[in-house]
Amino acid sequence: MASSLTIRPVLTKRDRKAFVDLPFRLYADDPHWIPPLKGEAIGLITPEKNGWFSHATAQLFLGEQGGRVVGRISAHIDTLALTMPAEQGFGPGCGQWGLMEAESEDIFAVLIATAEEWLREQGMKRVLGPISMSVWEEPGLLIDGFDHAPTVMMGHAKPEYRGWIEAAGYAPVKQLFTYELDITKPFPPIVNRIIQSGEKNPRIVVRRVDKSKFEQEAAIILSILNDAWSGNWGFVPLTPPEIADVGVKLKPIVFNDLIRIAELDGRPVAFMITLPDLNEAIKPLNGSLFPFGWARLLWWLRAPQVRTVRVPLMGVIKELQASRMASQLAFMLIEYIRRAAVENYGAVRGEIGWILDDNQGMRSIAETIQCDINKTYQIYEKTL
Template structure:
């Protein structure tokens, strides 16, 4: 077997095509767009190259056939904030051959070690954690857009190599044909109509205002969390521009208290329901196919990708009030039958409670693993932040640590 670094167009194509080969007989797999994956490894497209670097490789067998791939990356804004400098690996795909899988893991580990890393998370993305993050271990069904799909045997590869679960990620499903619990609606309506609180949805006509509001909320809501880094406004502007024509303006909501932004909620149509028919291509004909399916309302599922609330308001039920407004929107769009609430970490009991309170059912589980290069060092899982300890910098430091 031979490891080959991806440095030219031929090997870029090999890197993309091996995923199509691995899943060619799996009807649940929706191949991400080639352009999206290539954009992650393009410094002109991915702002994480401003504070990091990435490498990627394919694996060939003795006959020269591609049988696997992996990528490795370092985000210098976060790498040195852990007990040990930590990089990441991702976009792992491999035939059912442990020796081949371990050679791919070795390659990523060696690349990170040379650059001063002492641990490796995986499978993760060279970007924000709302996309391409975690290994699917339960719920082998069609995934929401951005949520990765994997072969069942990958779990054995990661764990036998020495990776341990750093945190678990859960995706809940909400059947829109079933009514929300009555008690939930009473609380949600009371908060939604409370004096001083206002709610409005995104519009492209005022996109810059909402982008700035989202950034303000995000930076305030996450600034006391471990490994926080401020969000890049250009990333948000690019996402808004790329999503034009697909984004439902009434699926993105903002909450304000006395005019100040305090919460945001982002839900997107699950375009995987169309992409699953396109095999990762977005040429002229596939664009026509995409637009045709979009117009005929082929998308029946939406995915909640992120929600943020300023700590001061995290006990006010703002999330419930947003759901109250969203319910009215969904009743005007009856072709949507289901919402995926993803993903929530096992370290976030408050959000898990909210998902369950609206009737969400846990359907999928992904693992984010961590490998310590020195196995003698103590392994710690992502700490759980107790509900009563949220809301201030001092209190955020009081966390529950979990051993291996």
């Protein structure tokens, strides 16, 4: 019973290990859950290993019952998010919770109440969740699309969590979609004509990134990203410490032909990042690189062959977003990377997203190239 439940803060390395270990038991029978590499999962919640903590603070909680860990949750405050306009989702007095897992609704209710109380003590008046832990990591609760595994850097959840969250007084505030498509098929004729027109335009150059100049290329992409996304709901600018950490994590799966930058009159104005689905490689490792996981993963990284590639980020600078040029650049980026993904990595499936439900520009592009929504994630809000 919940009456015998103990909630305590995560304080030690052992506590963090227990926090990371819990989902391995709760999802043991779920064929679509992807066990994260435990080292990466511990790094996410360790301030010294996650650049997000340079502008954020968090408290993790464990629920224990009968000598077992039966639930977990994080409560956190992003100081950059507090400076954003409230109409864009965050804003003054807005905290978050995430990384929630629980054996039962009773346990969940106590965990979320504990997270809410911690946020109130920090002066928060409103809460959004689940956000685990930065909006750039795994925002939202999966509410549709449980029948297949998530791609790299996307979340999974139990179907019952939705009812538990709503029963705790939370209302939906935003949906995020991922779109999938068969990338072995050419795009519709109208899209190809738009691409061909762009190829004839001497002002446009779409180039591969140069991984040997990783920091310089990352700076270009970051500049475009922070401009292109600045008006989006939930936007919080990425900071240099976060970029440095992301670079370390993603550099092994960065390939020159899967990341492109579009230049107009020699100026970088758009980009698209595509990643081979690392989840296909790590799923059999069950969270551990030992004793043979290192060798398997390193072998895979040498020349990955995957079924799926994912587009986690793309953007066009704000001054072009209302123009025809924006969609033309997007179609060119998608087509060039589609070809590379099929020819060089054996991919047959692409996934684009997440895309905000009110991002009509990106949703229109996805629908024009005949994508279908395959997963829906939902973010909730509550007044504290």
